[in-house]
Amino acid sequence: MNINVGIIGFGTVGTGTVKILLQNGPLIKERTGLNINIKRVADLDITRDRGVSLPSEVLTTRAEDILMDPEIDIVVELIGGIHPAKEFIMEALERGKHVVTANKALLATEGEDIFRKAKQRGLLIGFEASVAGGIPIIKVLREALVANNILSVYGIINGTSNYILTKMSEDSMDFHEALQRAQEKGYAEADPTFDIEGIDSAHKLTLLASLAFGIPLAYNSIYTEGISHLKAEDITFAEELGYKIKLLAIAKKVDREVELRVHPTMIPQGYLLSKVDGVLNAVYVVGDAVGETLYYGRGAGALPTGSAVVADIVDIASVIAGRCMPPRSHIPETTDLRIKPHEEVECMYYFRFSAIDKPGVLSKISGILGAHEISIASVIQKGRRVGKAVPLVLLTHRAREADVQKALREINQLDVVEGETVLIRVESEE
Ligand code: HSE
Secondary structure: OEEEEEEEOOOHHHHHHHHHHHHHHHHHHHHHOOEEEEEEEEOOOOOOOOOOOOOHHHEEOOOHHHHOOOOOOEEEEOOOOOOOHHHHHHHHHHOOOEEEEOOHHHHHHHHHHHHHHHHHHOOOEEOHHHOOOOOOHHHHHHHHOOOOOEEEEEEEOOHHHHHHHHHHHHOOOOHHHHHHHHHHOOOOOOOHHHHHOOHHHHHHHHHHHHHHHOOOOOHHHOEEOOOOOOOHHHHHHHHHOOEEEEEEEEEEEEOOEEEEEEEEEEEEOOOHHHHOOOOEEEEEEEEOOOEEEEEEEEOOOHHHHHHHHHHHHHHHHHHHOOOOOOOOOOOOOOOOOEEOOHHHOEEEEEEEEEEEEOOOHHHHHHHHHHHOOOOEEEEEEOOOOEOOEEEEEEEEOOEEHHHHHHHHHHHHOOOOEEEEEEEEEEOOOO
16 A cells, blocks of 8 residues: 655654655565655755755655645654644644654644644644654553553653763763763754753653653643753762762652652662663653563664654554554543642752851751751761861752752851752662
8 A cells, every 4th residue: 555655844854764764665565565655855955965865856845735735644744843843733634634743842832732633633643753762662651551550751861961961970071061062963952952951851751741641741840950050070979979860851650649850860870771871862661560661772863763753654554554553642631640749749869068167067957957857868078178168968868849948948048058059859769
């Protein structure tokens, strides 16, 4: 059977998708009996050499040539951003076409309209490429683990920030130097703020959490903190204490509540996630039947992301051909689960105070922590400078975020504490 595809956006992922379809099209046909035909590719620039050869009549500068073409079954949106990507997708659905997209920012923030429209029209939205590039994590949550109550999802799902943290750890670079390296290598998003401030991870977590827990898209409820404020010395102290710092996207269900957060997180060096370095991504999922599982691979790049796009095209083509049941494609609009407010979250904490080196200082700090029910697990003073500020590093047992914030406000007002206190959340067995 012949399935016609129109691709809007001939950038990195668009080129990877075309390359895979041209090279592996015969293999896909052999495996599925489906001939995936690239009917049109639209981009504002159709003259640049991308290292793939398409007949000139396939290329167009007008997205309308794809959206209006009654022979196109699947529209692949790969331009990114909110506008006009949303309008193109809505128009494609209006015209009865299935959609494949890698656009996590769009789905996380405007996805409700898109999924509702697709549901009304009985059409499918494939978005495997929007989270963790080549790792088939959407399929895992939607299909492979369908027999499980998902208990938790922990992801390293932004390659740029993972690359930066790896450079800060392995090459002792400061944050800005490591970011510059990431930009030179072309890893960062057009606006690196999305990568380094946790926003890209929060977009992706929105989609993962919805699939894992059957909740509506909850981007605005995710506590999001990035890595731009991290200092090389905290990475060193964390490593001395036996931890690595990773930007984790965390979704956990406890009873009828879901925690959703993205922040730099200290995890024990023995955890597999702590060994995920450079631009690589990994997602750790715990299900009540399957137990712990881990998925690892390339979270970006033309071919890894193109691999996910093509997988979605083939899945939808199989449904069109009547070969299989449509995968669960729609995002729920309601839930009876409560998204836990961040102040109620409990975890362990790392604090670095800049405290004056003199007798009685530690007891003042620990007194305030104790008054707020925060129990100290260990304390290290780094260096000795009598009467001057030194780093004082503390690890706590499990504590409540609201108590921690109140205690830190009081501690920061002490005249023996200088500058800003650093707080990093710790995820580990107690
Ligand atoms: N900029 C993203 C990252 C890749 O650094 O992981 C695409 O999602």
